[in-house]
Amino acid sequence: MVNIQEVNKYLYKYREEILPKYWYNIIPDLPKPLPPPMDPKDTNSRIELLQRILPKEVIKQQFTIDRFVKIPDEILEKYVVVGRPTPLFRAIGLEKFLDTPARIYFKYEGALPTGSHKVNTAIAQVYYAYSENVEGVTTETGAGQWGSAVALASSLYRLKSIVFMVKTSYDHKPARRSLIEFYGAEVVPSPSKITRFGRSLLENNPDHPGSLGIAISEAIEYALEHGYRYVMGSVIDVVLLHQTIIGLEAMRQMELIGEEPDIIVACVGGGSNFAGLAYPFIGLRNKGKRFIAVGSAEVPKFSKGEYRYDYPDTAGLLPLLKMITLGKDFVPPPIYSGGLRYHGLAPSLSLLIRERVVEAIEYREVEVYKAARIFAETQGIVPAPESAHAVKAVIDIALEARKRNEKITILFNLSGHGLLDIDNYKSMMIRYGRF
Structure with missing residues (x-):
């Protein structure tokens, strides 16, 4: 098996050649x-x-x-300027901590200049x-x-x-x-x-x-x-279309190390970072895979939202979209994960959840906080609170794999770093303490 650090060096050296030249559109699939x-x-x-x-x-x-x-070439040029392709890492520290036979990989979009995808x-x-x-x-x-x-x-x-x-x-x-x-x-x-x-x-x-x-x-x-x-x-x-560069890169990276993910995980606010990683796999390499979208229990779109036409904006200026929604007038609580506070969900992802192609789960703040601490202490990266939802799901999946002694491969999107979210984490440390 090829060493993943060597793959990332290769990707950096030949980044312009390896960078995808097309976005993937899931609509026809x-x-x-x-x-x-x-x-x-x-x-x-x-x-x-x-x-x-x-x-x-x-x-x-x-x-x-x-x-x-x-x-367009002009966009590819700027992608290279800001640091694409982003690295793929194996979460060896997390695997050892969980004592799991699962192999855990993450696409690290937090490496980009603004810290997210x-x-x-x-x-x-x-x-x-x-x-x-x-x-x-x-x-x-x-x-x-x-x-x-x-x-x-x-x-x-x-x-x-x-x-x-x-x-x-x-x-x-x-x-x-x-x-x-x-x-x-x-x-x-x-x-x-x-x-x-x-x-x-x-x-x-x-x-x-x-x-x-x-x-x-x-x-x-x-x-x-x-x-x-x-x-x-x-x-x-169209936003989800642009983000598929994440999954297209990840496909190539996984190929280079001789791996194929069994389970793909990402958090969901409106749907762009989940779609970015998962859509190329759903549309182009779906066989035998599970896709898991993770949301906030404080903004319970998955458990309490309705699949219907609704406005994307509160004033009703935009066209109605068929989506899973809590209603345009929903006022979310001032939660730790600002990026997950949106009332609706992208139409294509809403459809995939309704058709059971994508599984959807929700976690509470305290669960996500604990997962973020585990990841930071085992991998060294402070995940954005939004991405920590995906980390929590990955931990649960890996622990289940340990119970069943399943040698599965998990791929998730660490869509943002949390260095600018430390004040939010500090408030959670005061509220929940250590664990």
């Missing part, structure tokens, strides 16, 4: 046709609105049925906006990973960017906010006073904690009024 976006009855067309605020190429890719979409689609969407000669872009962010990714991508293309950050995260994640600002973006707490929708919410509740749905609505309103393009970090399927 879904078990059922994907229900299309819909305009609400007796209203102006939301789909026409999308055409006004999204870059034209993003709209085209959102509705393509092509299985593979070519990545989000920059993969940020570079693509901002590039397409840049190609249209606009002045700037707008977006929303929860935990801050997406906001920092857009700020970085915008700086690479010398575009202005304004980021509407969920108020709870704005207050409790000053390091994330500072990183976004350091890259040159303007950060606004959402709900804000600079949009009509934000002002209407603050009039009724001056202490409104905000939500991703609200921040999306504000970013869209601002884009419409200022001629900016709007870029979205998850949920819509």
Whole structure:
């Protein structure tokens, strides 16, 4: 068997040759046709609105049925600049701690400059906006990973960017906010006073904690009024398309070490990092595999959400999407994992869960905290709280493999590092202590 460190050296040396040249689109390989976006009855067309605020190429890719979409050379160049391909590691320390026969591998997207996978689609969407000669872009962010990714991508293309950050995260994640600002973006707490929708919410509740749905609505309103393009970090399927570079790289890396995963795991907020790792395997190499999506029990989409048409944003500016949802007006608690607070789930992933291609589980904060501590103490990496949900699932799977003496191979997406989440972890340390 080839040494994995040697594989990663090889990947770095020949990164431009190994980097995937196409994104993978799962839409033609879904078990059922994907229900299309819909305009609400007796209203102006939301789909026409999308055409006004999204870059034209993003709209085209959102509705393509092509299985593979070519990545422009200009985007590949920037992928190399920020550090793609990302490394694949074996979690030997964790395996020894758990005394499991399972082999555990993780794709480490936290190695990217902003500490998460989000920059993969940020570079693509901002590039397409840049190609249209606009002045700037707008977006929303929860935990801050997406906001920092857009700020970085915008700086690479010398575009202005304004980021509407969920108020709870704005207050409790000053390091994330500072990183976004350091890259040159303007950060606004959402709900804000600079949009009509934000002002209407603050009039009724001056202490409104905000939500991703609200921040999306504000970013869209601002884009419409200022001629900016709007870029979205998850949920819509074009975003999931861009993220498949993760899984395509992982396929090649696993091939080089002579391994094939039996179980693939990732956390889920809107669905982009799970899809990024899992979709190429689901669509191109599915036989005999299990796919496990992990969510937050404090935002119980999997256990209490409904599969129906709903708005992606709270103001109802975007078209209705058929998805698993807690409802656009759901206001999540100010939990530790800001990236998992979204009320809905990407339509394609919702369909795959409904069709039982993908399993879905949820964990509580205390369980995730313990898993994060175990991983940090055995592997040295502090996982983002979102990614720690995947770590918890992997630990449970590996312990079950120990009971059954199963020599399985687990692959999971460590989609972000937690070095800018230490204050959140500190509050959990105070609440739960050691274990």
